[in-house]
Amino acid sequence: MKIRIDKSACVGNARCWAISDELFPLDEDGYIDIEEFEVPAGKEDLARRGARACPERVITVIEN
Amino acid sequence: MTEAASLSELTPVPEHVPETLVYDFDMFKDPAYRADPHKRVLELIDIAPPVFWTPRNGGHWMLVSHSANFEAARDCEGFSSEVLPYEKMEELLEQMADESGRIPRAYPINLDPPLHGTYRKPLQGVFSPRTINELKGHIRTLAGELLDAVAGSGECEFMAAIAEPLPVKVFLGMLGMPVDKYPEYRALVRAHMDAQASSGASDAIGRLQKVAAAMRDTIEERKDKREDDIISMLWGVEIDGRETTQEDLENYGVLLFIAGLDTVMQGIGLGVRHLAENPDLQQQLREDPSLISNATEELLRRYTFTVPPRRVAKDMEFQGVQMKKDERAMLFLPGADLDPAEYSSPEEFNLKREGAHIAFNAGPHRCLGSHLARIELNILYEELLARLPQFRMDPVRPPSFNCGHVVGVESLHLVWGD
Ligand code: HEM
Ligand code: SF4
Numbered sequence: 001m002k003i004r005i006d007k008s009a010c011v012g013n014a015r016c017w018a019i020s021d022e023l024f025p026l027d028e029d030g031y032i033d034i035e036e037f038e039v040p041a042g043k044e045d046l047a048r049r050g051a052r053a054c055p056e057r058v059i060t061v062i063e064n
Numbered sequence: 065m066t067e068a069a070s071l072s073e074l075t076p077v078p079e080h081v082p083e084t085l086v087y088d089f090d091m092f093k094d095p096a097y098r099a100d101p102h103k104r105v106l107e108l109i110d111i112a113p114p115v116f117w118t119p120r121n122g123g124h125w126m127l128v129s130h131s132a133n134f135e136a137a138r139d140c141e142g143f144s145s146e147v148l149p150y151e152k153m154e155e156l157l158e159q160m161a162d163e164s165g166r167i168p169r170a171y172p173i174n175l176d177p178p179l180h181g182t183y184r185k186p187l188q189g190v191f192s193p194r195t196i197n198e199l200k201g202h203i204r205t206l207a208g209e210l211l212d213a214v215a216g217s218g219e220c221e222f223m224a225a226i227a228e229p230l231p232v233k234v235f236l237g238m239l240g241m242p243v244d245k246y247p248e249y250r251a252l253v254r255a256h257m258d259a260q261a262s263s264g265a266s267d268a269i270g271r272l273q274k275v276a277a278a279m280r281d282t283i284e285e286r287k288d289k290r291e292d293d294i295i296s297m298l299w300g301v302e303i304d305g306r307e308t309t310q311e312d313l314e315n316y317g318v319l320l321f322i323a324g325l326d327t328v329m330q331g332i333g334l335g336v337r338h339l340a341e342n343p344d345l346q347q348q349l350r351e352d353p354s355l356i357s358n359a360t361e362e363l364l365r366r367y368t369f370t371v372p373p374r375r376v377a378k379d380m381e382f383q384g385v386q387m388k389k390d391e392r393a394m395l396f397l398p399g400a401d402l403d404p405a406e407y408s409s410p411e412e413f414n415l416k417r418e419g420a421h422i423a424f425n426a427g428p429h430r431c432l433g434s435h436l437a438r439i440e441l442n443i444l445y446e447e448l449l450a451r452l453p454q455f456r457m458d459p460v461r462p463p464s465f466n467c468g469h470v471v472g473v474e475s476l477h478l479v480w481g482d
Contacts (some may be wrong), residue, residue: 011426011428011430012188018191026192026193028189028192029188029192030189030191030193030435049418052418053418055424056431057422
């Protein structure tokens with residue numbers, strides 16, 4: 001499973017980060033600091049919840 | 065005076081607006097809305113079109129559905145935050161300044177991209193989750209002090225006792241302003257709130273000038289002697305590659321004043337009213353305080369309370385509706401967050417609800433202070449539930465509400481104990 005984030009559309013809600021600061025790191029200004037990653041085994045649910053939490057809907061889950 | 069007589073006048077509906085899209089709703093004075101705001105919001109969603117025209121208050125669009133708000137909030141070319149186009153506005157403000165003195169600008173809330181970004185960027189680091197987390201201890205102390213002062217009395221009017229003072233004290237502390245400015249700021253916030261709740265002309269400019277004047281000394285002092293506060297941080301940022309000036313700092317101060325005080329108060333007021341009416345929920349949260357952060361989110365969704373204004377920037381079709389340049393449109397966010405197309409059983413308070421609300425709006429103007437607001441709300445609920453026994457609404461003094469660009473609580477009488 002993969003996560004892809006449209007970084008340019010992030011407005012710094014940090015709602016993803018509030019679900020998991022490990023999966024969704026922020027930059028100094030509180031914006032998402034990652035564009036794409038492979039979800040580690042066992043973290044799928046957390047990743048999905050993080051994606052759902054984004055008010056801007058810029059986090060896409062790509063299920064394998 | 066009858067209720068109907070106190071509504072604003074009806075203005076003729078423009079020709080391009082079909083009758084089916086007209087619904088008579090006075091966003092400041094509608095009696096049912098003022099009696100119990102979110103009950104009326106649910107009703108509006110039920111009976112009014114998702115995007116409608118109201119002939120009240122000069123006539124304007126109301127965007128009610130989630131999809132309309134979400135789309136419009138992100139479309140700054142169609143929906144401008146500038147009351148007048150930037151150059152015209154600057155010209156006007158410069159002219160007025162000749163008579164009334166310099167007029168502070170609440171940039172970036174009233175600017176469109178790209179200039180919006182120029183003024184927003186410097187604030188981002190200042191309001192990032194990391195910076196704001198450091199304020200937690202201070203906020204908790206303030207909340208505790210205010211609550212302890214009323215705990216023994218068995219009753220209070222919660223707005224005056226807690227909901228109003230807390231954000232003002234947090235604000236002054238955060239900016240690094242002297243505590244003796246407190247009475248002055250509270251009075252200014254009061255005046256600002258009264259003006260928010262009326263559609264008529266008010267002395268907005270004079271008020272903003274006073275807000276700026278009250279900060280002027282602190283801003284000057286920090287210029288050469290930085291401390292651990294936001295004014296000092298703002299002296300250190302750059303706007304588009306240039307250093308900030310005294311005027312920039314006053315502008316930012318005014319922005320934070322307009323955006324970050326009455327909003328938190330009303331959030332607290334609406335949330336605490338729900339808690340007071342739901343003793344089971346209080347019980348559940350007291351037993352498991354780890355649920356409080358979910359409660360904070362769900363309260364923000366259930367009682368979303370800001371209505372940001374926009375100016376239609378060009379003739380266009382929006383979600384099947386013809387709009388004309390320079391018409392006004394309200395992002396009715398309270399409707400968006402109670403839209404059944406988006407949230408199942410939206411009227412239900414559900415601690416387990418997932419997904420995002422847009423109480424802080426979406427798109428480029430999305431609230432910069434949301435981390436601070438969440439922390440203030442969360443800490444207040446935690447301390448309230450820890451320090452007071454079960455509290456309820458005073459049965460003989462029901463709450464009263466204010467409606468406008470911020471929907472809020474005017475008075476909230478609580479009682480507890482026997
Ligand atoms: C529960 C409390 C709050 C709510 C519901 C709230 C809501 C909002 C909303 C809906 C907007 C968007 C306005 C628009 O689109 O025109 C906004 C913008 C803003 N808010 Fe908040 N706010 C709250 C608290 C705060 C606090 C505590 C601060 C800071 C001290 C703050 C600072 C700002 C700023 C600076 C903007 C302008 C952002 C921009 O235009 O880019 N807000 N807020
Ligand atoms: S929740 Fe969405 S908008 Fe927010 S920081 Fe994460 S990606 Fe960005």
